[in-house]
Amino acid sequence: MQLRGGSAYIAKVGPFLIGGGTFRERLCAFRARWMDRVLPSAEKIFTNRLGDIIRPIHQIVKIVDQSDQWLVEFASMVEANRKKAGADSLDAQVVAAMKESQGTISHGHLLHEHILANLNRGKSSREEITPQKLGRITQRLGFEKYTDGQRRGIVWNQDNFLRLCERFGIEVEGWL
Numbered sequence: 001m002q003l004r005g006g007s008a009y010i011a012k013v014g015p016f017l018i019g020g021g022t023f024r025e026r027l028c029a030f031r032a033r034w035m036d037r038v039l040p041s042a043e044k045i046f047t048n049r050l051g052d053i054i055r056p057i058h059q060i061v062k063i064v065d066q067s068d069q070w071l072v073e074f075a076s077m078v079e080a081n082r083k084k085a086g087a088d089s090l091d092a093q094v095v096a097a098m099k100e101s102q103g104t105i106s107h108g109h110l111l112h113e114h115i116l117a118n119l120n121r122g123k124s125s126r127e128e129i130t131p132q133k134l135g136r137i138t139q140r141l142g143f144e145k146y147t148d149g150q151r152r153g154i155v156w157n158q159d160n161f162l163r164l165c166e167r168f169g170i171e172v173e174g175w176l
Contacts, residue, residue, distance in 0.1 A: 039063070040063060041059075043058075050082070054071070083167075094119060094129075109146045110156050112154075115134060138154050
């Protein structure tokens with residue numbers, strides 16, 4: 001393939017050579033050419049970090065290609081794969097167990113024993129999650145610790161729970 005000026009097209013993956021300059025250098029040159037012009041508006045495809053990353057790329061695609069549907073489809077595929085991979089994580093399993101245990105919430109608290117009962121169901125004793133590990137996971141997920149002196153748990157935070165369900169692709173419609 002020939003570029004303007006007759007130079008051969010060189011393509012590599014990552015920040016390596018693409019047409020004689022690094023990809024980053026070419027993006028900087030592109031932005032410099034558009035410095036005095038306003039980039040076309042592009043809606044944020046997703047509300048999470050992926051949306052923040054895709055939005056400027058979406059603006060550039062709108063300049064180069066009138067049809068941006070392929071980018072939306074690609075980003076949706078990446079998001080679905082990310083959620084699918086995240087759904088297998090231990091954090092996602094804990095959130096799913098919290099969903100199953102939500103009927104046991106009392107006075108705004110969800111006890112670890114109820115979460116563990118759902119989380120460890122069907123697991124061998126060797127695979128079971130310990131209460132200490134569950135406490136570290138729930139704290140990492142943003143839940144406040146709770147104890148009444150004998151039993152431990154979390155302070156229920158509905159907004160945090162819904163955000164985590166969205167992050168891990170756990171269905172909550174019709175559940176609330």
